[in-house]
Amino acid sequence: MRSSDLAPATRRERARARAVASFTLVAAALALPRAALAYCRTSVCPETQSTAAVCNPQQATDCGIPLAWPSPCVSYSLQEDASHQVTLAEAEAIFEQAFATWTAADCGGGTNPRMEVTYLGPISCDAHEYNQRKGNANIITFRDDGWPYGSGGSTLALTTVTYNLKNGEIYDADMEINSFDVTLSMGDDDVTFDLLSIATHEAGHFLGLSHSAEVGATMYADYRPESTMLRDLDDDDRVGICSVYPPGEPVEACDPTPRHGFSDLCAEDQPAPKAGGGCAAAPSPGGGGGLLAAAAASLGALARARRGRAARPGRERAR
Numbered sequence: 001m002r003s004s005d006l007a008p009a010t011r012r013e014r015a016r017a018r019a020v021a022s023f024t025l026v027a028a029a030l031a032l033p034r035a036a037l038a039y040c041r042t043s044v045c046p047e048t049q050s051t052a053a054v055c056n057p058q059q060a061t062d063c064g065i066p067l068a069w070p071s072p073c074v075s076y077s078l079q080e081d082a083s084h085q086v087t088l089a090e091a092e093a094i095f096e097q098a099f100a101t102w103t104a105a106d107c108g109g110g111t112n113p114r115m116e117v118t119y120l121g122p123i124s125c126d127a128h129e130y131n132q133r134k135g136n137a138n139i140i141t142f143r144d145d146g147w148p149y150g151s152g153g154s155t156l157a158l159t160t161v162t163y164n165l166k167n168g169e170i171y172d173a174d175m176e177i178n179s180f181d182v183t184l185s186m187g188d189d190d191v192t193f194d195l196l197s198i199a200t201h202e203a204g205h206f207l208g209l210s211h212s213a214e215v216g217a218t219m220y221a222d223y224r225p226e227s228t229m230l231r232d233l234d235d236d237d238r239v240g241i242c243s244v245y246p247p248g249e250p251v252e253a254c255d256p257t258p259r260h261g262f263s264d265l266c267a268e269d270q271p272a273p274k275a276g277g278g279c280a281a282a283p284s285p286g287g288g289g290g291l292l293a294a295a296a297a298s299l300g301a302l303a304r305a306r307r308g309r310a311a312r313p314g315r316e317r318a319r
């Protein structure tokens with residue numbers, strides 16, 4: 001059933017029921033030993049080629065190299081169709097604000113994270129993918145016609161980060177919003193599932209943060225329906241983002257072009273790479289075929305961690 005077939009009240013009740021179930025799971029999961037930890041960074045464990053969270057303070061059980069974009073200039077693109085619930089213009093305004101919340105974080109003494117996030121405009125591609133031999137885009141797309149991850153509607157969004165398994169450099173990040181199951185709202189009135197809260201949380205994943213055990217943090221794993229509290233950063237979030245991208249010299253000559261060049265087309269619609277031309281024939285530094293993996297993090301169903309489930313060789317997905 002398409003979500004547009006449902007009456008608003010019915011959809012809202014269903015969504016709320018799912019959210020309550022999700023909250024129960026989250027509470028149970030986070031009552032375990034990590035409850036005392038604060039912000040965490042998504043990390044790669046080279047020995048096991050798996051992802052984990054490295055938290056502050058670091059524990060003996062933490063492993064791995066924290067992920068980060070290697071350049072302070074990163075871009076994103078919005079899928080041009082946006083959603084039946086959200087116009088492209090509305091989505092553009094909300095995601096601009098979500099990223100700005102992170103890049104304008106107060107790192108102390110009037111400094112900010114050394115990171116610029118640039119919007120490259122709408123694109124046609126709606127696939128979350130990273131292309132080793134073709135152009136790329138870090139896409140944000142709404143899933144109006146179905147949520148492909150079988151979460152029973154408890155997942156509000158999913159961010160997939162592709163990175164170098166050896167050094168943790170992020171190559172690509174794509175964000176999917178579950179507009180099929182979830183009644184999104186914008187603004188301060190009649191809040192259902194606040195898109196700006198969801199966007200701000202997912203932007204944290206996009207930039208390399210994992211879930212925090214701090215209940216008030218934007219990177220806490222759960223969203224409380226009808227709230228807007230994830231719009232603003234908590235101290236824990238600020239310390240986290242400032243640790244990933246410490247303040248430094250002003251970013252000059254910023255080039256936010258995605259890895260292997262920008263393309264507004266999905267790989268299947270791009271022309272085949274020419275042999276010997278451009279980056280098509282150039283091996284990615286440290287990022288050959290077997291070295292890539294993807295970690296995915298989602299807001300809402302995160303208690304249902306499924307770490308270590310290999311989606312395909314060299315690629316891992318964790319929620």
Ligand SMILES: [Zn+2]
Binds near residue numbers: 201221
């Ligand atoms: Zn999350």
